Amino acid sequence: xxxxxxxxKFKIPFIITEHSTTxxxxxxxxHSFLEKFIIKKVVNKASxxxxxxxxxxxxxxxxxxxxxxxxxxxxxxxxxFKYIEKGISKPIKILHxxxxxxxxxxxxxxxxxxxxxxxxxxxxxxxxxxxGDTLSIxxxxxxxxxKSNFFHIEGGKSIEEIAxxxxxxDLFLLFSNFENLPCVISESLVSxxxxxxxxxxxxxxxxxxxxxxxxxxxxxxxxxSSLINVLDNTSNFNRIEIAKKAKKTYSYETVSSQFLxxxxxxxxxxxxxxxxxxxx
Numbered sequence: 001x002x003x004x005x006x007x008x009k010f011k012i013p014f015i016i017t018e019h020s021t022t023x024x025x026x027x028x029x030x031h032s033f034l035e036k037f038i039i040k041k042v043v044n045k046a047s048x049x050x051x052x053x054x055x056x057x058x059x060x061x062x063x064x065x066x067x068x069x070x071x072x073x074x075x076x077x078x079x080x081f082k083y084i085e086k087g088i089s090k091p092i093k094i095l096h097x098x099x100x101x102x103x104x105x106x107x108x109x110x111x112x113x114x115x116x117x118x119x120x121x122x123x124x125x126x127x128x129x130x131x132g133d134t135l136s137i138x139x140x141x142x143x144x145x146x147k148s149n150f151f152h153i154e155g156g157k158s159i160e161e162i163a164x165x166x167x168x169x170d171l172f173l174l175f176s177n178f179e180n181l182p183c184v185i186s187e188s189l190v191s192x193x194x195x196x197x198x199x200x201x202x203x204x205x206x207x208x209x210x211x212x213x214x215x216x217x218x219x220x221x222x223x224x225s226s227l228i229n230v231l232d233n234t235s236n237f238n239r240i241e242i243a244k245k246a247k248k249t250y251s252y253e254t255v256s257s258q259f260l261x262x263x264x265x266x267x268x269x270x271x272x273x274x275x276x277x278x279x280x
Contacts, residue, residue: 004042013047013266017072019180021104023059024201026178036063043067047266050259052181053202070262074183075255076190076246080163083192083243088170088234092124094227095169095193097162097184100132103177106198106218107137110175111146113223118150124231125149126173129165131156166191170234173227176200177217189246192239196226211242 003014022030031039043049043065050072051057057069094114098105107128114126128137134153141151157165166172172188172195179201186206188195195212197203207214213230215222248254 001038001042004045007045011270013270014045015048015050015262015266016043016046018049018051018056018060019074021178021180021201023056023063023065024178024180025059025062026200040065047270048262050262053205055202055205056180070258072255072258072262073250074181074186075252076183076186076250077159078190078247078251080160081166081187081190082163082247083190083239084167086168089168090123092171092231092234093169094124094126094171094173095129095166095188096127096173097129097165098132098174098176100128100130100134100137102136106175106177108140109218109220110173110223111137111141111144111151113175113220113227114151115144115146116220116224117227118147120228121231122150126151127169128153129155129157129162162187163191166193169193171196171230174198174203175215175217175223179203181206186246186250189242190250192243194230194234194237194239194242196223196230198223211237211245 006012007014043060044067046067049060049065049067049069051060051069052072052074054071057071061069096110098107100107102108117124128134130137130153134155138153166188170193172185172193174182174185174195174197176182176198177200181202185195185197185203189206189211195207197207197212197214198217199214200217204214213226215226
């Protein structure tokens with residue numbers, strides 16, 4: 001609303017960068033009538049709306065938020081997240097990082113699959129890193145009798161620590177019920193780590209046969225078979241190429257150049273002098 005005020009008073013155009021999952025039909029946390037009214041008012045006056053995925057763009061338009069859209073993905077700090085040459089771990093190390101909000105991230109569903117996987121093979125470990133409710137997920141692991149030699153959980157980490165952690169794992173797992181364009185996936189890919197994920201939101205815009213596997217959300221049997229297949233063929237992924245392509249898509253240089261192009265276009269179209277209306 002403040003951006004809308006500046007536009008009206010000083011003729012300064014604005015753009016919106018949108019990340020929220022609240023626009024998605026699969027998310028029950030939708031907007032109130034007042035929120036919808038305000039969002040429509042602001043979106044209608046924006047020079048450009050920049051959702052992080054085409055899926056989010058479609059969700060916003062279907063909700064009646066019409067405007068001029070340009071998809072710009074989330075960015076990754078490639079000075080921290082980068083590929084470091086290493087061999088495949090023995091046992092193979094699977095990683096999950098999230099808030100562990102159950103309705104969103106489906107942590108219990110993942111653990112049920114990991115439990116079934118542990119009954120079929122012993123050549124893997126599964127680690128969860130979270131600053132969320134780790135106690136309930138630990139209790140659920142005990143409830144289903146998931147052995148500690150297959151699973152352990154760690155608390156929150158800094159960005160730098162997460163980057164180092166990713167460099168030391170072989171496979172990233174996400175089994176969310178809904179998402180937009182998760183930063184944790186782009187960070188994994190930039191680190192050269194293939195990803196198994198539920199096919200929700202804009203994730204199919206990130207994952208290909210070359211860098212991972214998509215499964216149907218909540219389909220635990222499909223996730224189990226996909227994990228088995230990937231564990232059997234982990235060495236088939238070209239981790240150098242995964243990191244190289246992801247860096248080209250999500251680096252500061254790539255994303256900032258897209259925003260700079262948008263800003264220049266808007267400034268030129270509105271014939272705006274490059275100065276701010278307030279005096280120091």
